[in-house]
Amino acid sequence: xxxxxxxxxxxxxxxxxxxxxxxxxxxxxxxxxxxxxxxxxxxxxxxxxxxxxxxxxxxxxxxxxxxxxxxxxxxxxxxxxxxxxxxxxxxxxxxxxxxxxxxxxxxxxxxxxxxxxxxxxxxxxxxxxxxxxxxxxxxxxxxxxxxxxxxxxxxxxxxxxxxxxx
Amino acid sequence: xxxxxxxxxxxxxxxxxxxxxxxxxxxxxxxxxxxxxxxxxxxxxxxxxxxxxxxxxxxxxxxxxxxxxxxxxxxxxxxxxxxxxxxxxxxxxxxxxxxxxxx
Numbered sequence: 001x002x003x004x005x006x007x008x009x010x011x012x013x014x015x016x017x018x019x020x021x022x023x024x025x026x027x028x029x030x031x032x033x034x035x036x037x038x039x040x041x042x043x044x045x046x047x048x049x050x051x052x053x054x055x056x057x058x059x060x061x062x063x064x065x066x067x068x069x070x071x072x073x074x075x076x077x078x079x080x081x082x083x084x085x086x087x088x089x090x091x092x093x094x095x096x097x098x099x100x101x102x103x104x105x106x107x108x109x110x111x112x113x114x115x116x117x118x119x120x121x122x123x124x125x126x127x128x129x130x131x132x133x134x135x136x137x138x139x140x141x142x143x144x145x146x147x148x149x150x151x152x153x154x155x156x157x158x159x160x161x162x163x164x165x166x
Numbered sequence: 167x168x169x170x171x172x173x174x175x176x177x178x179x180x181x182x183x184x185x186x187x188x189x190x191x192x193x194x195x196x197x198x199x200x201x202x203x204x205x206x207x208x209x210x211x212x213x214x215x216x217x218x219x220x221x222x223x224x225x226x227x228x229x230x231x232x233x234x235x236x237x238x239x240x241x242x243x244x245x246x247x248x249x250x251x252x253x254x255x256x257x258x259x260x261x262x263x264x265x266x267x268x269x
Contacts, residue, residue, distance in 0.1 A: 010169045025188030044207045051218040068242045075246045079253045090191045097190035105183035112175045155240030159247035
């Protein structure tokens with residue numbers, strides 16, 4: 001990618017992520033929240049592309065935007081009666097949550113500003129990550145790969161058992 | 167102007183904070199799950215950014231972020247099934263009204 005436009009794209013995606021994230025956590029209508037969540041997840045996929053992780057970006061779009069967001073909208077539709085306009089969507093902890101969150105973010109930003117990172121400048125960034133990730137998943141990380149597929153199967157069966165009618 | 171590792175980490179910290187705010191303040195259980203997804207995404211940005219700047223040849227961060235995405239999918243599936251079951255039994259998904267196990 002032409003490196004001259006990377007900063008502009010980074011700030012564009014960051015702006016979209018932060019604004020849509022704030023809308024996700026503050027909007028009244030939970031359905032609009034889900035739509036802004038999709039926008040936010042798409043922008044995160046853009047950030048992955050900027051970082052040279054094209055496979056992760058594709059997985060992000062397929063899994064988050066294609067599966068999880070649709071699942072969220074599905075759940076909102078099934079529980080539609082409690083997401084009307086007049087109903088209060090936030091609890092009474094908003095002031096203390098603002099204080100906690102701002103303090104957390106401030107400490108995190110201060111800490112990462114002070115830290116000296118072990119950055120490898122001269123390292124070669126591979127063009128195509130998919131083949132390398134596939135090889136690693138089948139060799140070095142084959143045990144976690146199998147375990148996570150069992151976890152996924154367990155979650156699938158668990159969700160069916162929990163949600164079915166008697 | 168170059169975008170450094172700290173830029174990505176700052177973005178991830180802010181996104182994590184937004185998600186944390188959502189988890190702390192939302193009454194709707196689906197809203198809480200959406201905020202958790204925001205926090206997962208912040209963690210993934212961190213992992214991929216570290217992968218890009220610290221270990222570009224090893225792909226450790228990208229592999230880990232794949233596992234995070236898969237576990238997030240499992241979490242969303244089970245979480246939404248629980249939300250549906252709660253809605254069916256209580257006709258309500260506001261977590262401050264569901265206090266059966268609180269005395």
